[in-house]
Amino acid sequence: xxxxxxxxxxxxxxxxxxxxxxxxxxxxxxxxxxxxxxxxxxxxxxxxxxxxxxxxxxxxxxxxxxxxxxxxxxxxxxxxxxxxxxxxxxxxxxxxxxxxxxxxxxxxxxxxxxxxxxxxxxxxxxxxxxxxxxxxxxxxxxxxxxxxxxxxxxxxxxxxxxxxxxxxxxxxxxxxxxxxxxxxxxxxxxxxxxxxxxxxxxxxxxxxxxxxxxxxxxxxxxxxxxxxxxxxxxxxxxxxxxxxxxxxxxxxxxxxxxxxxxxxxxxxxxxxxxxxxxxxxxxxxxxxxxxxxxxxxxxxxxxxxxxxxxxxxxxxxxxxxxxxxxxxxxxxxxxxxxxxxxxxxxxxxxxxxxxxxxxxxxxxxxxxxxxxxxxxxxxxxxxxxxxxxxxxxxxxxxxxxxxxxxxxxxxxxxxxxxxxxxxxxxxxxxxxxxxxxxxxxxxxxxxxxxxxxxxxxxxxxxxxxxxxxxxxxxxxxxxxxxxxxxxxxxxxxxxxxxxxxxxxxxxxxxxxxxxxxxxxxxxxxxxxxxxxxxxxxxxxxxxxxxxxxxxxxxxxxxxxxxxxxxxxxxxxxxxxxxxxxxxxxxxxxxxxxx
Numbered sequence: 001x002x003x004x005x006x007x008x009x010x011x012x013x014x015x016x017x018x019x020x021x022x023x024x025x026x027x028x029x030x031x032x033x034x035x036x037x038x039x040x041x042x043x044x045x046x047x048x049x050x051x052x053x054x055x056x057x058x059x060x061x062x063x064x065x066x067x068x069x070x071x072x073x074x075x076x077x078x079x080x081x082x083x084x085x086x087x088x089x090x091x092x093x094x095x096x097x098x099x100x101x102x103x104x105x106x107x108x109x110x111x112x113x114x115x116x117x118x119x120x121x122x123x124x125x126x127x128x129x130x131x132x133x134x135x136x137x138x139x140x141x142x143x144x145x146x147x148x149x150x151x152x153x154x155x156x157x158x159x160x161x162x163x164x165x166x167x168x169x170x171x172x173x174x175x176x177x178x179x180x181x182x183x184x185x186x187x188x189x190x191x192x193x194x195x196x197x198x199x200x201x202x203x204x205x206x207x208x209x210x211x212x213x214x215x216x217x218x219x220x221x222x223x224x225x226x227x228x229x230x231x232x233x234x235x236x237x238x239x240x241x242x243x244x245x246x247x248x249x250x251x252x253x254x255x256x257x258x259x260x261x262x263x264x265x266x267x268x269x270x271x272x273x274x275x276x277x278x279x280x281x282x283x284x285x286x287x288x289x290x291x292x293x294x295x296x297x298x299x300x301x302x303x304x305x306x307x308x309x310x311x312x313x314x315x316x317x318x319x320x321x322x323x324x325x326x327x328x329x330x331x332x333x334x335x336x337x338x339x340x341x342x343x344x345x346x347x348x349x350x351x352x353x354x355x356x357x358x359x360x361x362x363x364x365x366x367x368x369x370x371x372x373x374x375x376x377x378x379x380x381x382x383x384x385x386x387x388x389x390x391x392x393x394x395x396x397x398x399x400x401x402x403x404x405x406x407x408x409x410x411x412x413x414x415x416x417x418x419x420x421x422x423x424x425x426x427x428x429x430x431x432x433x434x435x436x437x438x439x440x441x442x443x444x445x446x447x448x449x450x451x452x453x454x455x456x457x458x459x460x461x462x463x464x465x466x467x468x469x470x471x472x473x474x475x476x477x478x479x480x481x482x483x484x485x486x487x488x489x490x491x492x493x494x495x496x497x498x499x500x501x502x503x504x505x506x507x508x509x510x511x512x513x514x515x516x517x518x519x520x521x522x523x524x525x526x527x528x529x530x531x532x533x534x535x536x537x538x539x540x541x542x543x544x545x546x547x548x549x550x551x552x553x554x555x556x557x558x559x560x561x562x563x564x565x566x567x568x569x570x571x572x573x574x575x576x577x578x579x580x581x582x583x584x585x586x587x588x589x590x591x592x593x594x
Contacts, residue, residue, distance in 0.1 A: 023382025024404035025058030033569030035388035041166025060164035065172030077145035088173030101456030166224025198245035223385035227297030237268035262301035285526035294320035304571035328354030347382035359451035363441035391564035457577035462508035500561035507554035514549030518542035
């Protein structure tokens with residue numbers, strides 16, 4: 001399998017203007033099999049090589065450490081939070097895990113020969129990073145993962161790339177919930193269990209987290225403090241403020257968060273976050289004064305953005321502020337960043353793709369270009385790009401890298417697509433396909449297709465409206481004409497890859513449509529336990545629909561385009577979710593007598 005990253009994508013210009021951002025960073029996100037969760041050392045090396053070639057000088061890694069909503073027990077092993085001799089259960093996800101909606105499945109059970117693409121040894125049953133699938137104990141999972149990330153830090157520094165290791169403050173692995181009193185833990189938002197920053201054990205856990213980062217990753221440039229995604233609303237502030245230390249700190253600092261329409265719960269959250277960040281800052285400055293500190297979080301108007309003005313007034317000026325752009329990157333950073341940037345360094349975080357649609361193309365060249373240029377116009381010090389995959393978002397990635405180094409360049413989105421087609425897809429495509437790809441990017445017509453891999457699969461995934469179907473068919477027709485006009489084998493391969501992306505999209509729509517009738521019958525049966533609802537007619541219709549699902553063709557179509565580690569992860573996920581659900585639905589029908 002060809003391992004494709006970004007090195008061949010320097011298609012715009014290698015010139016670097018004097019007025020580039022101080023920080024030009026990337027944030028490859030761990031959690032799904034399509035991203036760095038499944039990377040091995042050679043994958044990081046290739047990725048960092050391409051970062052260096054594209055003038056990227058910063059990389060950050062975020063860690064889930066449990067305690068939050070649907071990932072309450074999800075503890076990633078890059079950081080070992082060992083406190084009072086408790087070692088939490090950890091591990092990078094692999095295809096044997098049941099997190100993020102995955103149905104556990106061995107590689108050998110993947111459908112229709114797609115298992116042959118994984119090229120794994122016979123003693124490795126599951127797809128995932130070697131540090132995950134080869135570990136036999138909990139201790140080994142930490143050791144192997146941290147050893148890998150130590151190598152990543154060394155490789156980053158060899159390429160003059162700064163590295164940050166980040167975690168979510170105020171939440172902790174579930175094992176620690178039993179170490180503390182009930183009054184010093186609060187349920188917030190959609191189910192995050194957060195801790196009182198003035199509880200001695202909560203502080204001990206925070207310090208143990210920082211200690212492990214500093215001891216494991218010697219010479220680490222940055223520590224990132226992330227506000228938990230799901231802790232924004234719902235806390236009983238009056239109950240939380242029964243702690244006299246929290247009450248005193250709240251009374252002294254609530255003034256920073258008081259404004260019209262702000263609930264007491266949100267005021268409390270601002271003070272709570274400030275306390276945690278200040279404690280972490282003081283401890284890091286004590287233990288490693290040269291290590292720099294940044295804070296980050298999710299950028300929705302109901303999330304971190306509401307707190308930043310108050311935090312800017314209350315926190316030390318050498319803490320860098322960063323935040324994911326709102327609505328999975330559909331919007332740019334908030335306008336008030338410009339004012340905060342007068343007081344401290346501020347970085348925007350555009351999304352090169354949203355995780356609500358991680359099985360589909362997401363053309364975001366224009367959005368990426370505009371958001372990076374907006375960050376430059378507002379005099380922000382840095383931009384960081386979040387992403388999971390590498391192959392499907394390669395043009396978004398190279399566009400980001402170019403404008404991060406050349407933010408005042410006037411190159412248009414149309415020119416970018418033309419240059420991309422000239423280099424990757426051929427002369428005929430430059431004239432006939434480039435305008436269609438540009439229109440697709442500007443319209444965002446395909447960016448709303450559902451494949452939210454943070455949830456389990458349902459037949460709502462992959463569904464297309466009439467316009468989306470017609471767009472896919474039109475582009476496939478044009479690609480076929482491009483292939484007929486082309487002789488270069490590399491360009492033909494690129495065209496076939498792109499065609500397969502659109503063909504998979506059409507097939508997935510058909511598969512989900514075909515699974516829906518039996519899915520609804522099964523749901524009705526499980527909800528009502530009503531055998532009478534399972535009429536002979538409804539069962540026969542559902543069986544016929546299921547049998548007509550082009551599941552084999554869909555899986556083979558996706559497999560035909562795999563040429564990156566991320567696409568292998570997607571193929572694993574598609575097998576685990578869609579193929580496994582197909583089998584379960586078929587089993588349900590076979591158990592009904594009709």
